[in-house]
Amino acid sequence: MDKKENRHHQQDERQTSARGGARLKLCLLLACISLYSAGCWDVLDIEKRDLITGLALDLTADGQVVLTAQLPIPKVTLPNIWTANPEDSFYTISAQGASTLEAFSHFETKTPGHVDTLKTNILLFGERVVEKGITPYLDTIARMPKFPVKSNLMIVRGDPGRLLKQEVAAAILPSFYLMYFFETPQKSGMVYPMKLWRFYYKLDSPAIDPYLPVLDYHTEEKVFLPAGLAALSGDTLAAYLSPEESKIFGLLSEEDEEVVLSTEWREGRTISIRYANNRVTYQWLPPRVIYIHMKARGYLLEETGATLPLTPSHLRQIETALADKVKSQAEELIRKLQAVNSDLIGLGRIVRAKERQKWSETYWRKLYPRLEIRVNVDFSITRSGRLN
Amino acid sequence: MKRINKHKALSPRLFFFLLFTPCLAFTFMYFPLTGARVIGTDGYLAIPVAFGLALPITMVARHFTNHYPGLTMIEYTPLIIGKTLGFLYNLLYLGGLLMITIAFLQEVIGIAYGFLINRAPLSFVTLLMVGAVVYISYYGITSVARLASFLFPAALFLGVTILLPFQNWRLLNILPIGGEPIGTYLNGGIQSLYIFYPLTLIFQAAAFADRREKVFPLSLLALGLIFLLYFVNSIGITGVFTAEGITRYLWPNMEYSRTIDLPFFLFEEVGLVFNIAWGVLSYSTITIFFFFLAHGLAELGLKSKNSRNPVSYQKILIILSSIIAGALQFTPDLNIIRAHFSSVQMVGGLLLFGLPLLLFLCSLLRVYFWRKT
Numbered sequence: 001m002d003k004k005e006n007r008h009h010q011q012d013e014r015q016t017s018a019r020g021g022a023r024l025k026l027c028l029l030l031a032c033i034s035l036y037s038a039g040c041w042d043v044l045d046i047e048k049r050d051l052i053t054g055l056a057l058d059l060t061a062d063g064q065v066v067l068t069a070q071l072p073i074p075k076v077t078l079p080n081i082w083t084a085n086p087e088d089s090f091y092t093i094s095a096q097g098a099s100t101l102e103a104f105s106h107f108e109t110k111t112p113g114h115v116d117t118l119k120t121n122i123l124l125f126g127e128r129v130v131e132k133g134i135t136p137y138l139d140t141i142a143r144m145p146k147f148p149v150k151s152n153l154m155i156v157r158g159d160p161g162r163l164l165k166q167e168v169a170a171a172i173l174p175s176f177y178l179m180y181f182f183e184t185p186q187k188s189g190m191v192y193p194m195k196l197w198r199f200y201y202k203l204d205s206p207a208i209d210p211y212l213p214v215l216d217y218h219t220e221e222k223v224f225l226p227a228g229l230a231a232l233s234g235d236t237l238a239a240y241l242s243p244e245e246s247k248i249f250g251l252l253s254e255e256d257e258e259v260v261l262s263t264e265w266r267e268g269r270t271i272s273i274r275y276a277n278n279r280v281t282y283q284w285l286p287p288r289v290i291y292i293h294m295k296a297r298g299y300l301l302e303e304t305g306a307t308l309p310l311t312p313s314h315l316r317q318i319e320t321a322l323a324d325k326v327k328s329q330a331e332e333l334i335r336k337l338q339a340v341n342s343d344l345i346g347l348g349r350i351v352r353a354k355e356r357q358k359w360s361e362t363y364w365r366k367l368y369p370r371l372e373i374r375v376n377v378d379f380s381i382t383r384s385g386r387l388n
Numbered sequence: 389m390k391r392i393n394k395h396k397a398l399s400p401r402l403f404f405f406l407l408f409t410p411c412l413a414f415t416f417m418y419f420p421l422t423g424a425r426v427i428g429t430d431g432y433l434a435i436p437v438a439f440g441l442a443l444p445i446t447m448v449a450r451h452f453t454n455h456y457p458g459l460t461m462i463e464y465t466p467l468i469i470g471k472t473l474g475f476l477y478n479l480l481y482l483g484g485l486l487m488i489t490i491a492f493l494q495e496v497i498g499i500a501y502g503f504l505i506n507r508a509p510l511s512f513v514t515l516l517m518v519g520a521v522v523y524i525s526y527y528g529i530t531s532v533a534r535l536a537s538f539l540f541p542a543a544l545f546l547g548v549t550i551l552l553p554f555q556n557w558r559l560l561n562i563l564p565i566g567g568e569p570i571g572t573y574l575n576g577g578i579q580s581l582y583i584f585y586p587l588t589l590i591f592q593a594a595a596f597a598d599r600r601e602k603v604f605p606l607s608l609l610a611l612g613l614i615f616l617l618y619f620v621n622s623i624g625i626t627g628v629f630t631a632e633g634i635t636r637y638l639w640p641n642m643e644y645s646r647t648i649d650l651p652f653f654l655f656e657e658v659g660l661v662f663n664i665a666w667g668v669l670s671y672s673t674i675t676i677f678f679f680f681l682a683h684g685l686a687e688l689g690l691k692s693k694n695s696r697n698p699v700s701y702q703k704i705l706i707i708l709s710s711i712i713a714g715a716l717q718f719t720p721d722l723n724i725i726r727a728h729f730s731s732v733q734m735v736g737g738l739l740l741f742g743l744p745l746l747l748f749l750c751s752l753l754r755v756y757f758w759r760k761t
Contacts, residue, residue: 028538040508042506145502148657149647149659150646150647197643200633200636204630204636346560349560350560352564353560353563353564356567357567
């Protein structure tokens with residue numbers, strides 16, 4: 001009888017367990033249904049959305065905010081469809097307002113569907129905005145939960161809205177062109193991409209200043225061109241860096257992208273290398289000396305007088321010439337940044353790490369221009385391609 | 389709906405997930421804010437301090453599990469401090485649990501409205517969520533614990549998402565380490581103690597454990613894992629955003645997950661998947677809170693007996709859920725709750741951690757005087 005009772009008990013338990021499993025599955029199904037049904041109020045077909053893929057923000061002479069948006073026409077932008085006029089694959093609209101939000105709300109009056117920023121991958125700023133201080137104009141964008149935080153930010157020295165209207169020779173959407181350009185790792189050494197989330201944290205941190213890549217456009221060839229960097233001090237434009245200076249900035253800072261450097265190592269003979277690995281350490285010597293020790297490795301790409309095999313002695317001379325060039329350019333760049341009180345490299349973090357009790361933003365802004373910053377460079381060439 | 393006659397005992401696995409899931413989901417989205425605001429660049433050190441402060445709770449739970457096997461705290465409190473005081477104590481304790489349940493529900497709703505839905509009426513969302521929670525809680529602790537264990541892949545996903553943003557991590561952003569007065573770190577730890585508030589469920593959950601000797605090691609394991617996850621997360625988010633950068637956001641961990649760049653466009657936006665994974669864990673957490681709230685209220689005023697025996701809490705569950713659903717329409721919104729967050733923390737700490745510690749002291753005194761006489 002005991003065995004029979006046990007068997008019944010076990011059967012009961014199995015049934016209860018199976019029912020419990022079925023209940024669980026039903027509950028999960030209900031939860032999924034509830035999730036979807038709660039979204040019913042927010043359903044919007046893709047045909048009724050006007051997706052902004054590129055946005056430009058500028059100021060008029062009298063301080064009004066001008067927003068220009070690039071909107072693709074999906075049925076024309078699909079693959080395997082060729083349009084006679086590439087510029088017909090998108091259109092641009094502009095709106096003005098006292099603030100960014102006011103200008104943004106005027107977009108809704110100029111589009112048939114609902115304006116959506118889910119795919120806004122490019123954000124261009126005009127010089128005037130950045131000269132005045134970018135924070136108030138970014139506030140509404142910062143509050144939008146669906147605005148892509150990985151949008152690429154850029155500054156344009158002319159009218160950013162005009163740039164959004166230009167077509168490109170590659171016959172793709174201009175904002176997509178820029179997006180691919182910035183996200184291709186092989187191109188990152190030419191222009192240092194600045195994502196929106198990264199820009200925010202550099203804006204918030206008192207120990208480092210943000211930068212913006214500068215964008216230009218070649219009218220004849222119909223291509224966008226990187227044109228260096230814009231250094232900010234706080235949230236205000238401080239100085240422009242040339243493409244060559246931008247490379248040196250990349251070497252000095254955490255933006256460890258690959259760059260191509262060239263220098264003359266003997267009379268009439270130049271070498272070009274691509275640096276592949278860079279280790280930078282910082283040394284703080286109070287009260288106001290910072291040493292930047294850089295250990296860089298590079299691949300030899302070109303040697304214009306290479307009629308003879310390069311000997312170890314030649315390599316050493318090349319490495320010394322490169323190290324001297326990088327050192328002098330780095331120190332020149334740092335002096336330029338100090339003059340405009342723009343701490344692009346983030347040396348404030350070094351001093352804060354060592355002088356925590358003393359450090360404050362005010363302290364740093366007073367100290368930074370007076371710092372003595374010395375750069376030591378150790379360059380080694382690790383590969384020379386296929387040639388000896 | 390069928391009334392259950394017995395609560396089934398929880399296996400060690402289910403018991404572990406019953407503690408682990410609420411602790412993981414409860415403050416996961418916004419906890420780095422506290423350390424960053426109170427301490428600064430090394431605000432992540434608040435987590436080990438909070439862990440150290442939460443550890444005694446597991447030992448207190450072990451003491452009660454050994455002395456009052458098979459009883460929940462609601463049942464053995466009157467045995468220790470008397471009927472009237474015990475009733476008041478339990479009421480306060482359950483009030484604390486109710487407070488954090490409502491605060492947590494506001495967070496979940498806030499994130500849903502922030503990132504997922506905009507136009508759905510609040511009453512509809514609340515009714516659906518509460519209804520689904522009641523459905524699971526109605527069938528006993530085994531259903532609730534099984535749901536928590538079933539959602540382990542979501543917890544695993546959260547764990548992976550904590551590590552992926554390290555691709556943007558910078559050592560300089562987390563320096564300096566130390567240098568502030570000890571009091572600052574202690575203050576940060578005390579203010580971060582709310583991370584471990586769900587651990588207080590152990591005082592009720594231990595009564596349902598199948599193997600009593602496993603309660604203490606499992607609770608330690610849950611606490612240890614949560615500490616590890618939160619600590620690594622805190623270091624990671626500080627290294628990516630800096631302490632000042634964290635304080636910009638309402639839900640820093642949500643923004644942290646959105647910085648992930650995966651190759652080949654595997655996921656263009658990991659953040660939304662992260663949101664959903666956390667959302668299902670939150671749903672499980674709410675079912676656990678509801679169950680223990682209703683069960684605790686049902687046990688008020690009853691004579692102590694084995695917790696696995698029939699306790700009619702289902703009616704209370706339905707009434708309670710109606711009250712909570714109604715309260716959510718009228719309680720202050722998330723911004724106001726966050727503005728008074730320190731009060732919520734303090735009151736929650738006193739009720740959920742302070743009361744059990746006080747009870748422990750009373751229990752020790754009682755044993756001391758009993759032995760003396």
